[in-house]
Amino acid sequence: MWDMAEELKAMLVFAEHRYYGESLPFGANSFKDSTHLNFLTSEQALADFAKLIKHLKRTVPGAKNQPVIALGGSYGGMLAAWFRMKYPHMLVGALASSAPIWQFEDLVPCGVFMEIVTADFRKSGPNCSESIRRSWDAIRRLTSTGPGLHWLSEALRLCSPLTNSQDVEHLKDWITETWVNLAMVDYPYESNFLQPLPAWPIKVVCQYLKNPNVSDPQLLENIFQALNVYYNYSGQVKCLNMSETATRSLGSLGWSYQACTEMVMPFCTNGIDDMFEPHSWNLKEFSDDCFKQWGVRPRPSWITTMYGGKNISSHTNIIFSNGDLDPWSGGGVTENVTDTLVAITIPEGAHHLDLRANNAFDPTSVLLARSLEVRYMKQWIKNFYASLRKKH
Numbered sequence: 585m586w587d588m589a590e591e592l593k594a595m596l597v598f599a600e601h602r603y604y605g606e607s608l609p610f611g612a613n614s615f616k617d618s619t620h621l622n623f624l625t626s627e628q629a630l631a632d633f634a635k636l637i638k639h640l641k642r643t644v645p646g647a648k649n650q651p652v653i654a655l656g657g658s659y660g661g662m663l664a665a666w667f668r669m670k671y672p673h674m675l676v677g678a679l680a681s682s683a684p685i686w687q688f689e690d691l692v693p694c695g696v697f698m699e700i701v702t703a704d705f706r707k708s709g710p711n712c713s714e715s716i717r718r719s720w721d722a723i724r725r726l727t728s729t730g731p732g733l734h735w736l737s738e739a740l741r742l743c744s745p746l747t748n749s750q751d752v753e754h755l756k757d758w759i760t761e762t763w764v765n766l767a768m769v770d771y772p773y774e775s776n777f778l779q780p781l782p783a784w785p786i787k788v789v790c791q792y793l794k795n796p797n798v799s800d801p802q803l804l805e806n807i808f809q810a811l812n813v814y815y816n817y818s819g820q821v822k823c824l825n826m827s828e829t830a831t832r833s834l835g836s837l838g839w840s841y842q843a844c845t846e847m848v849m850p851f852c853t854n855g856i857d858d859m860f861e862p863h864s865w866n867l868k869e870f871s872d873d874c875f876k877q878w879g880v881r882p883r884p885s886w887i888t889t890m891y892g893g894k895n896i897s898s899h900t901n902i903i904f905s906n907g908d909l910d911p912w913s914g915g916g917v918t919e920n921v922t923d924t925l926v927a928i929t930i931p932e933g934a935h936h937l938d939l940r941a942n943n944a945f946d947p948t949s950v951l952l953a954r955s956l957e958v959r960y961m962k963q964w965i966k967n968f969y970a971s972l973r974k975k976h
Contacts, residue, residue, distance in 0.1 A: 585655055587942055588958055592965070595647070599636050601629050601663075603838045618879045621841050627670075627890065629663060634671050651968040653961055657681040657936030658912065659839075659847075661904075666891050669899045676964040677901030679957055680917075681936040685904075687849040687915025688887045691894055694852040694865045696914035701767040702858040704909050708770075709790025716763065716793065717859040719807050720756065722800040727752045739801070740808050743823040758826045759807070760860060762814050765829055768935040770909050773945040777935075778829070780817050783945065789813045844874035848884040849915070900924040903960055905953055907933025926960065928953045 589596045600607045603624045608614040615621065633654075641647050652675040656664035661683025668678035686692050705713040726732045727746065736755075737745035746752055765778050766786050773783045782788050792809035815824050843849070848870070853860040871881050887893075904917035905928040912935060920926050930937060932947040938954055 585939060588655075588954075588961070591958060592961060594653075595644070597636070597640065599633055601838075602632055603841075615837055615841075621878070621880075624838060624841055625846055626663060626666065626842075626887075630667050630670055633663075633667055634674055637674050649972060651676040651965050653964065654678040655681070655939070656683070657939045658683065661936065665902050665904070668902050669891060669896065672899070676968045677903070677961065679903045679905065679961070681905045681939045682907065682910050682912050682916065683904060684849070684912045684915030685891065685917065686894065687912070688893070689850070689885055691888070692915050694850040695854060695857060697851055697911045698764075698853045698858040698860055700909075700911040700914050701764055702860075704767045704770055704786055704911075705763065705790060705859060708784070708786040710794055711796050712786075712790035712793045713859040715796040715803065715806065717855070718796045719759075719803055720861045722803045723752065723756060726800050726804065735801070736804060739804050740811070741823050743825045754826060756861070758829065759811065761829045762811060763859075764911065766814055767909065767911050770934040771937060771940070772932065772947055773943050775940075779814055781814065782817060785813060785817075841878055841880075844878050844880055844882055846883065846886055848882045848887070850884075896925065897922050901960075901964055902926075903928060903957055905930065905936075905938050905957065907931075907935065907937050907950075909934045910936075928956055 585596055588594070602609060603614055603621070609623055610616070610620045613620055637652055641650075654664040654667045654675050655678070656662070658681075661680035662685050664678040665680035665683055665685055668675055687697070702713050705716060723736070726736050727749075733746045733748075733752075740755075742755075746755060766781075766789060769775060769777050769779075769781060770784060770786045771777075771781075775781055789810045792806045792813075795806075796803070798806070811824060815821055839847075848867075850865040850867075851863075852865040853863050855862040867882075867884060874880055874882055900922070902925050904926070906913035906916040906918050907930045910933065913929075917925070918927050918929055928938075930947075930949045930953045932949050933953070937946075937950050938957065942954075
């Protein structure tokens with residue numbers, strides 16, 4: 585965005601989403617109960633952005649008759665696309681990077697996300713995904729006894745030791761989330777988005793997972809080395825903390841509420857097309873968990889009612905960019921819908937690589953994607969000024 589803004593002589597505005605950061609409508613009480621959380625929806629957020637644009641055009645000298653473009657990555661990318669759909673009079677177009685607008689209901693198969701995670705590991709080293717696939721049974725066998733629980737807690741250098749089967753489930757979820765996060769941030773250079781990481785971190789992880797045919801204890805020692813790449817690349821960490829997968833707060837509290845209401849994304853695994861234990865998507869179980877945590881139940885079909893699901897061809901001027909390494913690309917728009925709803929794919933790209941700053945190690949495919957994005961934007965801007973001239 586920084587480079588694009590300079591090239592297009594644009595003003596960059598970062599709008600904070602309600603209920604995140606300092607934008608708390610009820611201050612310290614914002615997360616108190618579902619009554620206070622009622623206003624945390626994507627529709628409300630888009631309305632905030634619309635009001636903000638009106639405010640900026642009124643108050644910023646020179647902004648009055650200027651075109652506006654929305655950019656976002658991940659959930660921000662979904663908002664950018666939806667903003668253009670719902671408020672087309674406010675902006676000339678949107679760049680929606682790694683925006684899984686189809687990860688809802690049955691618009692895409694629920695298993696596709698974890699299949700992409702698995703493919704990333706499979707391609708990054710021999711036997712890598714197979715070692716991970718075998719680790720789940722190894723964990724189960726090792727933790728079937730008290731001494732085994734103790735041994736594994738020590739072997740994985742866990743901050744709090746495993747004491748029961750519930751802890752073991754938690755451990756497996758935590759390891760799973762770690763592999764997912766690595767797939768999202770598999771960037772071609774050192775980065776610090778979720779954690780400080782080396783370049784192509786999955787390749788580094790897979791160096792420790794070359795041999796799946798080892799004893800259970802050896803396999804878990806290898807898994808520890810692999811986890812350590814993610815949690816201890818800096819070498820400063822004394823023990824691994826199972827309650828943490830991302831260093832900085834990305835607002836997981838607000839997101840957990842949104843996932844329990846509107847942002848209901850079905851995920852599943854079968855253990856055959858992916859390297860995880862089989863888990864089917866269970867809406868009832870999910871709904872009960874949400875009710876326990878927030879006192880609300882999810883509305884799984886609301887997003888498609890609100891934003892059209894796959895039926896979006898009546899909209900214009902949205903770029904959907906996706907990286908093939910990014911598991912979220914499975915729920916993204918990866919083929920052109922019309923000639924103005926266009927898809928850009930970045931074969932060596934992970935999660936919204938195109939929105940990150942230019943880097944000497946950027947693959948050609950992302951440089952091409954960025955220049956294409958700017959070309960579309962210039963066209964939107966040109967058309968805007970042309971129609972403005974017509975009006976006057």
